Amino acid sequence: MPAPAAPEGYATVNPFIITSDADDLSRFVVDVFDGEVRAEARTVDEDGLLLQAEVRVGTTTIMFAERKPGWPFTPSLLQVYVEEIDVALQRALARGARIITEPTDFFGTRFARIQDASANIWWIWQHGELAWDDSSAEGDWVNVEQSDGWSEVSPELGYIHDTLLEAMTALRDPRA
Secondary structure, eight states: OOOOOOOTTOOSSOOEEEESSHHHHHHHHHHHHOOEEOGGGOEEOTTSSEEEEEEEETTEEEEEEEOOTTOOOOOOEEEEEOSOHHHHHHHHHHTTOEEEEEEEEETTEEEEEEEOTTOOEEEEEEOOOOGGGSGGGHHHHHHHTTSSOHHHHOHHHHHHHHHHHHHHHHOOOTTO
16 A cells, blocks of 8 residues: 655654653754754744744654643654664763663664653664564564563563663653
């Protein structure tokens, strides 16, 4: 089935992040992921809060809005492919992010996780030769359910799994 038509500059699915200090988060995305601000989309609501801002990263447009009083804390979980994971991590750290998962080999790719100052979690991938494209790797996914845990399948998977559980358990509203 063909992908639904999307306007120029948008993917079929585009994330929308509601956050405190949406302007700072959009600058974070520009600085860390080489995003491009779509100034024409900037909309401020009658209460003075940002209702919509957009930053294009590669083939995707990420939309941002300022969290209004009374709105719940809703962290976003996002996946981004980058050319050089180490460069993206250095930029993220310089903008106040913290590393959740150190760069780790993952089925032929490099993978890391960071959390930005607004508590959003970013899965950062540097594409490589995907090992799971090979039918011989198929059993790794099936055997996880039958093993004593992810670390038994591989230490890397155990680390990736455990750091996600720790980060999700520790998620807190930065405004609280």
